[in-house]
Amino acid sequence: MSDAIPRRGLMLVLSSPSGAGKTSISRALLDQDDNLAMSVSVTTRPKRPGEVAGRDYHFIDGESFGLMINRGELLEHAKVFGNYYGTPRAPVEDSLRSGRDVLFDIDWQGTQQIREAARADLVAVFILPPSTRELEKRLKSRAQDSARVVAERMAKAADEMSHWPEYDYVVVNRDLETSVAQVRSILAAERLRRDRQIGLGEFVKALREGQ
Amino acid sequence: MSDAIPRRGLMLVLSSPSGAGKTSISRALLDQDDNLAMSVSVTTRPKRPGEVAGRDYHFIDGESFGLMINRGELLEHAKVFGNYYGTPRAPVEDSLRSGRDVLFDIDWQGTQQIREAARADLVAVFILPPSTRELEKRLKSRAQDSARVVAERMAKAADEMSHWPEYDYVVVNRDLETSVAQVRSILAAERLRRDRQIGLGEFVKALREGQ
Numbered sequence: 001m002s003d004a005i006p007r008r009g010l011m012l013v014l015s016s017p018s019g020a021g022k023t024s025i026s027r028a029l030l031d032q033d034d035n036l037a038m039s040v041s042v043t044t045r046p047k048r049p050g051e052v053a054g055r056d057y058h059f060i061d062g063e064s065f066g067l068m069i070n071r072g073e074l075l076e077h078a079k080v081f082g083n084y085y086g087t088p089r090a091p092v093e094d095s096l097r098s099g100r101d102v103l104f105d106i107d108w109q110g111t112q113q114i115r116e117a118a119r120a121d122l123v124a125v126f127i128l129p130p131s132t133r134e135l136e137k138r139l140k141s142r143a144q145d146s147a148r149v150v151a152e153r154m155a156k157a158a159d160e161m162s163h164w165p166e167y168d169y170v171v172v173n174r175d176l177e178t179s180v181a182q183v184r185s186i187l188a189a190e191r192l193r194r195d196r197q198i199g200l201g202e203f204v205k206a207l208r209e210g211q
Numbered sequence: 212m213s214d215a216i217p218r219r220g221l222m223l224v225l226s227s228p229s230g231a232g233k234t235s236i237s238r239a240l241l242d243q244d245d246n247l248a249m250s251v252s253v254t255t256r257p258k259r260p261g262e263v264a265g266r267d268y269h270f271i272d273g274e275s276f277g278l279m280i281n282r283g284e285l286l287e288h289a290k291v292f293g294n295y296y297g298t299p300r301a302p303v304e305d306s307l308r309s310g311r312d313v314l315f316d317i318d319w320q321g322t323q324q325i326r327e328a329a330r331a332d333l334v335a336v337f338i339l340p341p342s343t344r345e346l347e348k349r350l351k352s353r354a355q356d357s358a359r360v361v362a363e364r365m366a367k368a369a370d371e372m373s374h375w376p377e378y379d380y381v382v383v384n385r386d387l388e389t390s391v392a393q394v395r396s397i398l399a400a401e402r403l404r405r406d407r408q409i410g411l412g413e414f415v416k417a418l419r420e421g422q
Contacts, residue, residue, distance in 0.1 A: 005383065126405070128414070132421045158419040169403045170411055172216065182403055189400035192380045192393055194337070200381055203339070208369040210343045 006199030009096040010190055011118060012036070013104045013111050014183070016127035017157030019138040021173040025127065026105055028180040029187070036101045036187070039092060042068065045083035058088070076106065076113035087114070096121055101187070108163035115166075123190045125183060126167035129157075130174045217410030220307035221401055222329060223247070224315045224322050225394070227338035228368030230349040232384040236338065237316055239391040240398070247312045247398070250303060253279065256294035269299070287317065287324035298325070307332055312398070319374035326377075334401045336394060337378035340368075341385045 012029075016022040030036060042058045044065050053059050060068075065084045068074050077086030087104070095102050104114070111124055129135035135157060139150045164170055169186050173179040194200065223240075227233040241247060253269045255276050264270050271279075276295045279285050288297030298315065306313050315325070322335055340346035346368060350361045375381055380397050384390040405411065 128418065132418055135418075154421075158421075161415055161419055164411065164415055165405065167405055169400070170405045170408055171403060172414075182399065185396040185399035186403060188393065188396035189380070192382060192397060194376065194378055194381045197381055200375065203383075204372055204375055207339065207343055207346075208372055210365075210369075 005197050005203050007099045007191065008121070008196050008198050009098070009100045009102065010123050010187075010196060011092065011096070011102050011104060011114065011121045012183075012187060012190075013106060013114065013122060013124045014127060015107055015111055015124070015160075015163075015167065016173075017129065017135065017160040018153050019135050019142075019157065020127045020129045021138070021176060021179065022105060022127050024176055025173070025180055025183055026103060028176070029103065029183060032180075032184070033101075033187070035099075036103055037095065039087055039102050039104050041085050041087055042074075043083060043085045045085075075117050076110040078107075078109055089117075101191075108160060108166060111163075111166065120195070123169070123186065124167040125169045125171060125186060126164045127179070128161065128164065128170060128172045130172055216408050216414050218310045218402065219332070219407050219409050220309070220311045220313065221334050221398075221407060222303065222307070222313050222315060222325065222332045223394075223398060223401075224317060224325065224333060224335045225338060226318055226322055226335070226371075226374075226378065227384075228340070228346065228371040229364050230346050230368065231338045231340045232349070232387060232390065233316060233338050235387055236384070236390055236394055237314060239387070240314065240394060243391075243395070244312075244398070246310075247314055248306065250298055250313050250315050252296050252298055253285075254294060254296045256296075286328050287321040289318075289320055300328075312402075319371060319377060322374075322377065331406070334380070334397065335378040336380045336382060336397060337375045338390070339372065339375065339381060339383045341383055 014022050014026055030038060040054065040058060042060050042065065044060060044062050047053060047059050051057065062084065065086065068086065068088070069077060073089055074086040075089045075092060077084060092102050104110070115122055115124070129138070136150065136154060139153050171179050171182050190196070225233050225237055241249060251265065251269060253271050253276065255271060255273050258264060258270050262268065273295070276297065279297065279299070280288060284300055285297040286300045286303060288295060303313050326333055326335070340349070347361065347365060350364050382390050382393050401407070
Protein backbone atom coordinates (compact mmCIF):
# COMPACT_ATOMS: atom_id res chain seq x y z
CA MET A 1 0.00 0.00 0.00
CA SER A 2 1.58 3.29 -1.10
CA ASP A 3 2.07 5.99 1.51
CA ALA A 4 0.53 9.00 -0.18
CA ILE A 5 -3.08 8.87 -1.31
CA PRO A 6 -3.51 10.30 -4.84
CA ARG A 7 -5.10 13.71 -4.60
CA ARG A 8 -6.55 16.22 -7.03
CA GLY A 9 -4.93 19.65 -6.81
CA LEU A 10 -6.90 22.75 -5.86
CA MET A 11 -7.08 26.37 -6.99
CA LEU A 12 -6.29 28.74 -4.13
CA VAL A 13 -7.54 32.23 -4.87
CA LEU A 14 -6.40 35.15 -2.73
CA SER A 15 -8.24 38.43 -3.24
CA SER A 16 -8.02 41.65 -1.29
CA PRO A 17 -8.06 45.39 -1.71
CA SER A 18 -4.67 46.82 -2.63
CA GLY A 19 -2.68 47.36 0.58
CA ALA A 20 -4.21 44.53 2.62
CA GLY A 21 -1.05 42.44 2.35
CA LYS A 22 -2.07 39.83 -0.22
CA THR A 23 1.23 39.95 -2.13
CA SER A 24 3.33 39.37 1.01
CA ILE A 25 1.09 36.47 2.04
CA SER A 26 1.34 34.93 -1.46
CA ARG A 27 5.14 35.15 -1.46
CA ALA A 28 5.44 33.54 1.97
CA LEU A 29 3.11 30.71 0.91
CA LEU A 30 5.05 30.02 -2.29
CA ASP A 31 8.38 30.07 -0.40
CA GLN A 32 7.20 27.54 2.17
CA ASP A 33 5.27 25.14 -0.02
CA ASP A 34 6.77 23.03 -2.80
CA ASN A 35 3.40 21.79 -3.96
CA LEU A 36 2.00 25.25 -4.65
CA ALA A 37 2.83 27.32 -7.73
CA MET A 38 1.64 30.69 -8.96
CA SER A 39 -0.55 30.72 -12.05
CA VAL A 40 1.22 32.62 -14.84
CA SER A 41 -1.17 34.90 -16.73
CA VAL A 42 -1.11 35.88 -20.38
CA THR A 43 -1.19 39.59 -21.12
CA THR A 44 -1.19 41.91 -24.11
CA ARG A 45 0.68 44.68 -22.28
CA PRO A 46 4.39 45.24 -23.06
CA LYS A 47 7.02 43.63 -20.87
CA ARG A 48 8.38 45.99 -18.21
CA PRO A 49 12.04 46.24 -17.17
CA GLY A 50 12.93 43.40 -14.82
CA GLU A 51 10.01 41.18 -15.86
CA VAL A 52 10.76 37.71 -17.18
CA ALA A 53 8.55 36.20 -19.90
CA GLY A 54 7.07 32.90 -18.75
CA ARG A 55 7.72 33.70 -15.08
CA ASP A 56 5.88 36.99 -14.54
CA TYR A 57 3.60 36.78 -17.57
CA HIS A 58 3.31 35.18 -20.96
CA PHE A 59 3.44 38.22 -23.26
CA ILE A 60 1.23 37.77 -26.33
CA ASP A 61 -0.39 40.03 -28.93
CA GLY A 62 -4.04 41.03 -29.08
CA GLU A 63 -4.87 38.64 -31.91
CA SER A 64 -3.51 35.64 -29.99
CA PHE A 65 -5.44 36.78 -26.91
CA GLY A 66 -8.67 36.98 -28.92
CA LEU A 67 -8.10 33.49 -30.27
CA MET A 68 -7.57 32.12 -26.75
CA ILE A 69 -10.88 33.64 -25.64
CA ASN A 70 -12.73 32.23 -28.65
CA ARG A 71 -11.29 28.75 -28.14
CA GLY A 72 -12.27 28.76 -24.44
CA GLU A 73 -8.63 28.51 -23.46
CA LEU A 74 -8.88 31.10 -20.67
CA LEU A 75 -10.35 30.39 -17.23
CA GLU A 76 -10.89 34.11 -16.72
CA HIS A 77 -9.85 37.34 -18.38
CA ALA A 78 -10.16 41.08 -17.88
CA LYS A 79 -9.27 44.37 -19.52
CA VAL A 80 -7.32 46.77 -17.28
CA PHE A 81 -6.21 50.22 -18.52
CA GLY A 82 -6.58 49.08 -22.13
CA ASN A 83 -4.55 45.87 -21.73
CA TYR A 84 -5.88 42.33 -21.56
CA TYR A 85 -4.98 39.82 -18.86
CA GLY A 86 -6.08 36.19 -18.66
CA THR A 87 -5.47 32.81 -17.01
CA PRO A 88 -4.67 29.95 -19.42
CA ARG A 89 -6.76 26.89 -18.65
CA ALA A 90 -4.44 24.06 -19.81
CA PRO A 91 -1.51 24.46 -17.35
CA VAL A 92 -3.97 24.80 -14.45
CA GLU A 93 -5.78 21.61 -15.43
CA ASP A 94 -2.46 19.78 -15.82
CA SER A 95 -1.50 20.84 -12.30
CA LEU A 96 -4.82 19.81 -10.75
CA ARG A 97 -4.71 16.41 -12.45
CA SER A 98 -1.25 15.70 -11.10
CA GLY A 99 -2.13 16.76 -7.55
CA ARG A 100 -0.38 20.13 -7.58
CA ASP A 101 -2.07 23.28 -6.25
CA VAL A 102 -2.22 26.59 -8.07
CA LEU A 103 -2.24 30.03 -6.45
CA PHE A 104 -4.16 32.92 -8.01
CA ASP A 105 -3.77 36.57 -7.12
CA ILE A 106 -6.93 37.94 -8.77
CA ASP A 107 -9.79 40.29 -7.97
CA TRP A 108 -13.47 39.51 -7.35
CA GLN A 109 -14.31 39.62 -11.06
CA GLY A 110 -11.70 36.99 -11.91
CA THR A 111 -12.84 34.92 -8.95
CA GLN A 112 -16.43 34.97 -10.18
CA GLN A 113 -15.33 33.74 -13.61
CA ILE A 114 -13.20 30.95 -12.12
CA ARG A 115 -16.05 29.92 -9.84
CA GLU A 116 -18.28 29.46 -12.89
CA ALA A 117 -15.56 27.50 -14.72
CA ALA A 118 -14.38 25.26 -11.89
CA ARG A 119 -16.39 25.46 -8.66
CA ALA A 120 -15.29 22.17 -7.08
CA ASP A 121 -11.57 22.96 -7.38
CA LEU A 122 -11.82 26.51 -6.06
CA VAL A 123 -10.82 27.62 -2.56
CA ALA A 124 -11.44 31.35 -2.37
CA VAL A 125 -9.90 33.42 0.43
CA PHE A 126 -10.56 37.11 0.99
CA ILE A 127 -7.92 39.13 2.88
CA LEU A 128 -9.13 42.17 4.82
CA PRO A 129 -7.05 44.95 6.39
CA PRO A 130 -7.46 45.27 10.19
CA SER A 131 -8.73 48.87 9.95
CA THR A 132 -9.19 51.74 7.52
CA ARG A 133 -6.40 53.62 9.29
CA GLU A 134 -3.98 50.71 8.75
CA LEU A 135 -5.00 50.34 5.09
CA GLU A 136 -4.38 54.04 4.48
CA LYS A 137 -1.02 53.82 6.26
CA ARG A 138 0.06 50.89 4.08
CA LEU A 139 -1.00 52.65 0.88
CA LYS A 140 0.78 55.87 1.90
CA SER A 141 4.02 54.03 2.74
CA ARG A 142 4.41 53.06 -0.90
CA ALA A 143 6.69 55.92 -1.87
CA GLN A 144 5.50 56.18 -5.46
CA ASP A 145 1.86 56.79 -4.57
CA SER A 146 0.69 60.43 -4.51
CA ALA A 147 -2.12 61.66 -2.24
CA ARG A 148 -4.56 61.53 -5.16
CA VAL A 149 -3.57 57.94 -5.97
CA VAL A 150 -3.99 56.98 -2.30
CA ALA A 151 -7.47 58.50 -2.20
CA GLU A 152 -8.43 56.69 -5.41
CA ARG A 153 -7.11 53.42 -4.03
CA MET A 154 -9.04 53.87 -0.78
CA ALA A 155 -12.23 54.27 -2.81
CA LYS A 156 -11.34 51.25 -4.96
CA ALA A 157 -10.56 49.26 -1.76
CA ALA A 158 -14.01 50.06 -0.34
CA ASP A 159 -15.53 48.78 -3.59
CA GLU A 160 -13.39 45.61 -3.65
CA MET A 161 -14.21 44.86 0.01
CA SER A 162 -17.93 44.79 -0.74
CA HIS A 163 -17.39 41.39 -2.37
CA TRP A 164 -16.27 39.47 0.76
CA PRO A 165 -19.53 37.45 0.89
CA GLU A 166 -18.53 35.69 -2.35
CA TYR A 167 -15.52 34.00 -0.71
CA ASP A 168 -15.24 30.73 1.23
CA TYR A 169 -12.84 32.07 3.87
CA VAL A 170 -12.04 35.50 5.26
CA VAL A 171 -8.71 36.37 6.91
CA VAL A 172 -8.20 39.70 8.69
CA ASN A 173 -4.51 40.54 8.16
CA ARG A 174 -3.50 41.99 11.57
CA ASP A 175 0.05 40.66 11.29
CA LEU A 176 1.71 38.86 8.41
CA GLU A 177 2.92 35.81 10.31
CA THR A 178 -0.51 34.96 11.74
CA SER A 179 -2.21 35.53 8.38
CA VAL A 180 0.27 33.30 6.54
CA ALA A 181 -0.27 30.58 9.17
CA GLN A 182 -4.03 30.94 8.74
CA VAL A 183 -3.92 30.61 4.95
CA ARG A 184 -1.55 27.65 5.37
CA SER A 185 -4.14 26.01 7.63
CA ILE A 186 -6.81 26.59 5.01
CA LEU A 187 -4.57 25.00 2.37
CA ALA A 188 -3.69 22.04 4.65
CA ALA A 189 -7.35 21.45 5.52
CA GLU A 190 -8.60 21.71 1.94
CA ARG A 191 -6.00 19.13 0.88
CA LEU A 192 -7.57 16.74 3.40
CA ARG A 193 -11.07 17.13 1.97
CA ARG A 194 -12.51 13.74 1.22
CA ASP A 195 -13.54 14.67 -2.31
CA ARG A 196 -10.03 15.83 -3.27
CA GLN A 197 -8.36 12.60 -2.10
CA ILE A 198 -9.31 10.71 -5.24
CA GLY A 199 -7.34 7.61 -4.19
CA LEU A 200 -9.33 7.05 -0.98
CA GLY A 201 -11.82 4.56 -2.42
CA GLU A 202 -9.03 2.19 -3.42
CA PHE A 203 -7.16 2.75 -0.14
CA VAL A 204 -10.18 1.90 2.02
CA LYS A 205 -11.05 -1.08 -0.18
CA ALA A 206 -7.57 -2.51 0.49
CA LEU A 207 -7.93 -1.76 4.22
CA ARG A 208 -11.28 -3.51 4.43
CA GLU A 209 -10.03 -6.53 2.52
CA GLY A 210 -7.17 -6.85 4.99
CA GLN A 211 -4.25 -6.04 2.70
CA MET B 212 -13.16 48.40 16.26
CA SER B 213 -12.86 45.27 18.39
CA ASP B 214 -10.04 42.85 17.63
CA ALA B 215 -11.89 39.54 17.44
CA ILE B 216 -14.74 39.13 14.99
CA PRO B 217 -17.75 37.39 16.60
CA ARG B 218 -17.93 33.82 15.39
CA ARG B 219 -20.40 30.97 15.62
CA GLY B 220 -18.94 27.79 17.13
CA LEU B 221 -18.76 24.54 15.19
CA MET B 222 -19.32 20.87 15.90
CA LEU B 223 -16.18 18.85 15.21
CA VAL B 224 -17.00 15.18 14.79
CA LEU B 225 -14.22 12.59 14.83
CA SER B 226 -15.17 9.08 13.78
CA SER B 227 -12.98 6.06 13.17
CA PRO B 228 -12.87 2.35 13.63
CA SER B 229 -11.70 1.30 17.10
CA GLY B 230 -7.89 1.25 17.10
CA ALA B 231 -7.33 3.99 14.53
CA GLY B 232 -6.20 6.46 17.20
CA LYS B 233 -9.22 8.72 17.50
CA THR B 234 -9.11 8.89 21.31
CA SER B 235 -5.43 9.97 21.37
CA ILE B 236 -6.12 12.62 18.72
CA SER B 237 -9.14 13.92 20.67
CA ARG B 238 -7.14 14.19 23.90
CA ALA B 239 -4.30 16.08 22.22
CA LEU B 240 -6.77 18.50 20.59
CA LEU B 241 -8.55 19.20 23.89
CA ASP B 242 -5.23 19.72 25.71
CA GLN B 243 -4.00 22.26 23.16
CA ASP B 244 -7.17 24.21 22.52
CA ASP B 245 -9.01 26.29 25.12
CA ASN B 246 -11.91 27.00 22.80
CA LEU B 247 -12.77 23.34 22.23
CA ALA B 248 -14.68 21.18 24.72
CA MET B 249 -15.88 17.60 24.60
CA SER B 250 -19.61 17.04 24.40
CA VAL B 251 -20.81 15.17 27.51
CA SER B 252 -23.35 12.46 26.65
CA VAL B 253 -26.26 11.21 28.71
CA THR B 254 -26.43 7.46 29.28
CA THR B 255 -28.65 4.94 31.03
CA ARG B 256 -25.77 2.57 31.81
CA PRO B 257 -24.43 2.43 35.39
CA LYS B 258 -21.42 4.53 36.35
CA ARG B 259 -18.15 2.59 36.21
CA PRO B 260 -15.33 2.87 38.77
CA GLY B 261 -13.25 5.98 38.07
CA GLU B 262 -15.96 7.73 36.04
CA VAL B 263 -17.15 11.15 37.14
CA ALA B 264 -20.79 12.17 36.65
CA GLY B 265 -21.02 15.34 34.55
CA ARG B 266 -17.48 14.89 33.21
CA ASP B 267 -17.55 11.44 31.57
CA TYR B 268 -21.33 11.15 31.26
CA HIS B 269 -24.54 12.42 32.71
CA PHE B 270 -26.02 9.26 34.24
CA ILE B 271 -29.82 9.18 33.97
CA ASP B 272 -32.55 6.54 34.15
CA GLY B 273 -34.46 5.06 31.21
CA GLU B 274 -37.58 7.12 31.84
CA SER B 275 -35.65 10.40 31.78
CA PHE B 276 -33.92 9.27 28.59
CA GLY B 277 -37.27 8.51 26.95
CA LEU B 278 -38.56 11.94 27.92
CA MET B 279 -35.49 13.63 26.40
CA ILE B 280 -36.08 11.80 23.11
CA ASN B 281 -39.77 12.72 23.05
CA ARG B 282 -39.04 16.38 23.77
CA GLY B 283 -36.44 16.51 20.97
CA GLU B 284 -33.74 17.31 23.51
CA LEU B 285 -31.18 14.95 21.98
CA LEU B 286 -29.14 15.71 18.85
CA GLU B 287 -28.50 11.99 18.36
CA HIS B 288 -28.94 8.81 20.36
CA ALA B 289 -28.19 5.10 20.10
CA LYS B 290 -28.67 1.83 21.96
CA VAL B 291 -25.45 -0.11 22.57
CA PHE B 292 -25.45 -3.48 24.40
CA GLY B 293 -28.84 -2.70 25.93
CA ASN B 294 -27.88 0.77 27.19
CA TYR B 295 -28.89 4.13 25.75
CA TYR B 296 -26.49 6.93 24.90
CA GLY B 297 -27.36 10.41 23.63
CA THR B 298 -26.09 13.95 23.02
CA PRO B 299 -28.08 16.71 24.79
CA ARG B 300 -28.92 19.52 22.41
CA ALA B 301 -29.06 22.53 24.78
CA PRO B 302 -25.40 22.70 25.97
CA VAL B 303 -24.19 22.28 22.37
CA GLU B 304 -26.39 25.12 21.15
CA ASP B 305 -25.23 27.33 24.04
CA SER B 306 -21.61 26.68 23.04
CA LEU B 307 -22.17 27.38 19.33
CA ARG B 308 -24.01 30.62 20.08
CA SER B 309 -21.15 31.88 22.25
CA GLY B 310 -18.48 30.97 19.69
CA ARG B 311 -17.14 27.87 21.41
CA ASP B 312 -16.48 24.65 19.50
CA VAL B 313 -17.66 21.21 20.59
CA LEU B 314 -15.86 17.93 19.95
CA PHE B 315 -17.80 14.70 19.37
CA ASP B 316 -16.37 11.20 19.50
CA ILE B 317 -19.23 9.32 17.79
CA ASP B 318 -19.74 6.68 15.11
CA TRP B 319 -21.23 7.02 11.63
CA GLN B 320 -24.77 6.52 12.89
CA GLY B 321 -24.48 9.40 15.37
CA THR B 322 -22.84 11.52 12.67
CA GLN B 323 -25.74 10.90 10.30
CA GLN B 324 -28.22 12.02 12.95
CA ILE B 325 -26.23 15.16 13.77
CA ARG B 326 -25.93 15.98 10.07
CA GLU B 327 -29.73 15.91 9.79
CA ALA B 328 -30.11 18.07 12.91
CA ALA B 329 -27.40 20.66 12.25
CA ARG B 330 -25.70 20.45 8.84
CA ALA B 331 -24.22 23.95 8.70
CA ASP B 332 -22.45 23.63 12.05
CA LEU B 333 -20.98 20.18 11.40
CA VAL B 334 -17.36 19.47 10.47
CA ALA B 335 -17.04 15.71 10.11
CA VAL B 336 -13.59 14.08 10.07
CA PHE B 337 -12.97 10.38 9.49
CA ILE B 338 -9.75 8.86 10.86
CA LEU B 339 -8.32 5.83 9.04
CA PRO B 340 -5.55 3.48 10.15
CA PRO B 341 -2.52 3.38 7.81
CA SER B 342 -2.92 -0.36 7.13
CA THR B 343 -4.83 -3.44 8.24
CA ARG B 344 -1.64 -4.78 9.80
CA GLU B 345 -1.23 -1.64 11.92
CA LEU B 346 -4.89 -1.67 12.97
CA GLU B 347 -4.59 -5.29 14.09
CA LYS B 348 -1.38 -4.50 15.97
CA ARG B 349 -3.04 -1.63 17.82
CA LEU B 350 -6.07 -3.72 18.75
CA LYS B 351 -3.87 -6.59 19.95
CA SER B 352 -1.71 -4.30 22.10
CA ARG B 353 -4.70 -3.56 24.30
CA ALA B 354 -3.97 -6.17 26.96
CA GLN B 355 -7.59 -6.82 27.85
CA ASP B 356 -8.65 -7.87 24.36
CA SER B 357 -8.72 -11.60 23.59
CA ALA B 358 -8.10 -13.03 20.10
CA ARG B 359 -11.85 -13.43 19.58
CA VAL B 360 -12.50 -9.82 20.60
CA VAL B 361 -9.74 -8.64 18.23
CA ALA B 362 -11.27 -10.60 15.35
CA GLU B 363 -14.71 -9.17 16.10
CA ARG B 364 -13.29 -5.65 16.25
CA MET B 365 -11.48 -6.11 12.93
CA ALA B 366 -14.81 -7.08 11.34
CA LYS B 367 -16.54 -4.13 13.01
CA ALA B 368 -13.72 -1.83 11.83
CA ALA B 369 -14.21 -2.96 8.22
CA ASP B 370 -17.90 -2.15 8.58
CA GLU B 371 -17.26 1.26 10.17
CA MET B 372 -14.70 2.15 7.49
CA SER B 373 -17.27 1.69 4.74
CA HIS B 374 -18.80 5.02 5.83
CA TRP B 375 -15.84 7.27 4.97
CA PRO B 376 -17.69 8.85 2.00
CA GLU B 377 -20.13 10.50 4.43
CA TYR B 378 -17.40 12.68 5.97
CA ASP B 379 -16.05 16.11 4.95
CA TYR B 380 -12.39 15.29 5.67
CA VAL B 381 -10.35 12.09 5.86
CA VAL B 382 -7.11 11.78 7.85
CA VAL B 383 -4.91 8.69 7.58
CA ASN B 384 -3.32 8.31 11.02
CA ARG B 385 0.26 7.26 10.18
CA ASP B 386 1.70 9.02 13.23
CA LEU B 387 -0.10 10.80 16.03
CA GLU B 388 1.74 14.11 15.82
CA THR B 389 1.04 14.62 12.11
CA SER B 390 -2.59 13.59 12.50
CA VAL B 391 -3.14 15.98 15.41
CA ALA B 392 -1.57 18.79 13.36
CA GLN B 393 -3.85 17.91 10.44
CA VAL B 394 -7.03 17.97 12.53
CA ARG B 395 -5.85 21.24 14.10
CA SER B 396 -5.49 22.69 10.59
CA ILE B 397 -9.02 21.58 9.77
CA LEU B 398 -10.28 23.25 12.94
CA ALA B 399 -8.29 26.44 12.25
CA ALA B 400 -9.55 26.61 8.67
CA GLU B 401 -13.18 25.94 9.52
CA ARG B 402 -13.05 28.75 12.10
CA LEU B 403 -12.05 31.10 9.25
CA ARG B 404 -15.02 30.16 7.07
CA ARG B 405 -16.86 33.26 6.02
CA ASP B 406 -20.27 31.95 7.11
CA ARG B 407 -19.10 31.18 10.68
CA GLN B 408 -17.65 34.68 11.22
CA ILE B 409 -21.03 36.19 11.96
CA GLY B 410 -19.54 39.58 12.83
CA LEU B 411 -17.95 40.12 9.40
CA GLY B 412 -20.78 42.13 7.89
CA GLU B 413 -20.49 44.76 10.60
CA PHE B 414 -16.68 44.71 10.47
CA VAL B 415 -16.53 45.31 6.71
CA LYS B 416 -19.23 47.97 6.93
CA ALA B 417 -17.05 49.90 9.40
CA LEU B 418 -13.98 49.39 7.18
CA ARG B 419 -15.77 50.69 4.10
CA GLU B 420 -17.13 53.70 5.96
CA GLY B 421 -13.59 54.58 7.03
CA GLN B 422 -13.91 53.98 10.77
